[in-house]
Amino acid sequence: MENLYKKWTVQGKYVIITGATSGIGLAAAKELANRGAVLGLVARNQTKANKVAAQIKSSTGDRAKVDVFMADMASQESIRSAAADILKRWPRVDILINNAGALFLSRKLTVDGLEMTWAVNHIAPFLLTTLLLDRLKESGHARVITTASHGHKKARRGIRFDDLSAERLYRIPQSLLGGANIRYGETKLANIMFTAELGRRHEGKGVTAACFDPGLVSTNFNQDNGWLARLTMAVMKMFSRTPEKGAETLVWLADSDEMNVSSGGYYKDMQIAIPSESARNMDAAKRLWTISEEQIRY
Numbered sequence: 001m002e003n004l005y006k007k008w009t010v011q012g013k014y015v016i017i018t019g020a021t022s023g024i025g026l027a028a029a030k031e032l033a034n035r036g037a038v039l040g041l042v043a044r045n046q047t048k049a050n051k052v053a054a055q056i057k058s059s060t061g062d063r064a065k066v067d068v069f070m071a072d073m074a075s076q077e078s079i080r081s082a083a084a085d086i087l088k089r090w091p092r093v094d095i096l097i098n099n100a101g102a103l104f105l106s107r108k109l110t111v112d113g114l115e116m117t118w119a120v121n122h123i124a125p126f127l128l129t130t131l132l133l134d135r136l137k138e139s140g141h142a143r144v145i146t147t148a149s150h151g152h153k154k155a156r157r158g159i160r161f162d163d164l165s166a167e168r169l170y171r172i173p174q175s176l177l178g179g180a181n182i183r184y185g186e187t188k189l190a191n192i193m194f195t196a197e198l199g200r201r202h203e204g205k206g207v208t209a210a211c212f213d214p215g216l217v218s219t220n221f222n223q224d225n226g227w228l229a230r231l232t233m234a235v236m237k238m239f240s241r242t243p244e245k246g247a248e249t250l251v252w253l254a255d256s257d258e259m260n261v262s263s264g265g266y267y268k269d270m271q272i273a274i275p276s277e278s279a280r281n282m283d284a285a286k287r288l289w290t291i292s293e294e295q296i297r298y
């Protein structure tokens with residue numbers, strides 16, 4: 001059976017990854033470089049990114065090829081500029097990993113007028129994928145992998161299309177299940193729906209889409225939201241996975257043989273998993289796609 005398929009491996013593949021300066025993305029980048037991938041780190045802080053690139057290179061005995069592209073995921077202009085740079089400097093893109101993400105305790109707007117969590121966690125991957133899609137397709141067999149979360153289940157009512165800028169949502173009092181957490185859940189739900197719709201749209205066209213839940217992982221996540229959030233994360237760290245364990249499914253999705261990855265799927269612990277009912281609503285996924293297209297138009 002195995003001989004009927006050309007074996008897929010990440011060795012020699014051109015891999016763009018966002019959010020690799022810390023946590024899950026950093027652990028994944030190190031492992032992918034170790035397995036022979038050519039890496040492009042998309043980061044907002046040049047000094048930090050250069051340091052990480054040097055660290056990754058030295059961890060492979062200087063074998064790895066690691067490039068740095070600058071983008072703040074909260075700015076569409078910045079994402080467009082990074083994508084243009086990638087298209088100029090890289091002959092191919094085989095794998096795009098949309099991993100950068102954050103949670104904002106208070107409601108803020110981006111320079112584009114979008115609510116910050118929504119912009120960084122959903123619109124940024126949507127835009128970057130759109131801008132790189134043709135180059136991904138040209139490479140023949142490409143993959144788009146997005147870091148989602150079990151936290152999508154916090155968005156019990158699905159995506160609140162009537163409150164996309166989360167004005168009402170952020171008025172829900174802050175607590176573990178406050179508005180900011182539900183908003184974060186919505187954006188992770190959007191990651192799953194985006195993956196499902198991307199998979200549907202590109203079925204048989206050389207682009208495989210997948211997303212995954214890394215589990216609860218000890219990283220820098222949620223460290224900028226005050227002492228209570230830091231305290232909560234410190235307690236949660238006792239039950240958390242290492243970044244390497246959190247990155248395991250991401251690396252597997254990037255490196256596993258094509259036939260193991262069904263397009264549009266949600267994974268956990270290197271297996272297909274079933275997301276919430278809202279995440280399986282393909283009408284909502286189509287609606288989200290249309291709205292996202294409108295939000296990246298200017």
Ligand SMILES: NC(=O)c1ccc[n+]([C@@H]2O[C@H](COP(=O)([O-])OP(=O)(O)OC[C@H]3O[C@@H](n4cnc5c(N)ncnc54)[C@H](OP(=O)(O)O)[C@@H]3O)[C@@H](O)[C@H]2O)c1
Nearest residue numbers: 019021022023024072073074100101149216217219220221
């Ligand atoms: N940790 C968990 O338990 C957990 C569970 C489920 C899902 N996730 C998801 O995993 C992904 C990675 O998070 P993590 O846990 O590894 O957290 P992390 O250690 O805080 O890493 C987040 C990464 O995203 C980057 N980033 C954030 N905002 C950005 C922006 N505006 N522009 C460019 N880059 C930006 C950060 O860059 P800087 O280094 O410059 O800050 C960093 O590289 C996120 O999508 C998160 O939602 C995490």
